[in-house]
Amino acid sequence: MGQQAHFITFATRDLDAARAFYIDGLGWHPLLDVPDEIVFFQIAPGLVLGLFESAKFASDLGIPVDETNVSGSTIAHNVGSPDEVRLITEAMAGAGGTTLVAPSPGAFGGIFHAIVRDPNGIVWEIAHNPGWSIAADGSVTFG
Template sequence: MRQNVHFVTLSTPDLDAARRFYVEGLGWEALLDVPGEILFFPIAPGLVLGLFEARKFAEDVGASEPTGVAGVTLAHNVGSESEVVDTVERFVSLGGREIVAPEPGAFGGIFHAIVADPNGVVWEIAHNPGWHVSDDGTVSFT
């Protein structure tokens, strides 16, 4: 098996709230939007984020009941500490929730915050001067 992932799909209790948050609020463009079922967003070259309505997600994976997302964070790196603060403020203004306020991180010299979207998907918003993400999505350590 090749070392790559093409889709990350998350169980989403309120797909309409996700659409309002990501499409209307953050301005993301959906690759595919099937109302009442799933939203797909291209998030990097060769990588798509799927937000799948929770009951349909459970049916698809053979679970007896819908489950939430746990033990996972999505990370978004920005260019400065002030961008961390601005991004967190935007998340909250769109109905997200601040979990950890912007602060210096305990690991790796980062400045970060932890926020959740309206469905509880946890995001780390970070500025890490030791990481570089190029325009093509390649991540490197400096």
């Protein structure tokens, strides 16, 4: 298997709240939006985020709905400055997200970050790390 992923999909208890957060609140444009089922967003070259209505997600996986909760994961969005961290955190909170960690220096790796949970429990880290770089093609360099 190649070392790559193309879709990250999360079960979503309230698909309408997810749409309101990402589309109306953050201004994202869906790649595909299937009412009452799933919405996909292109989030990087070759990478799509899917938000799948939880009962249909559970049915697709063959598991009970109560086993579809998001837990123990974050999606990181890296930006160019601490001010961008602050602005994006404000936008996410204004769109209905919950700020778990206000913009501040992180405990690890010299980053400045904030942690925001979307209305369905997906946790985002908005971070500026001057020791990392992300090239135009999306490749990441540490150090």
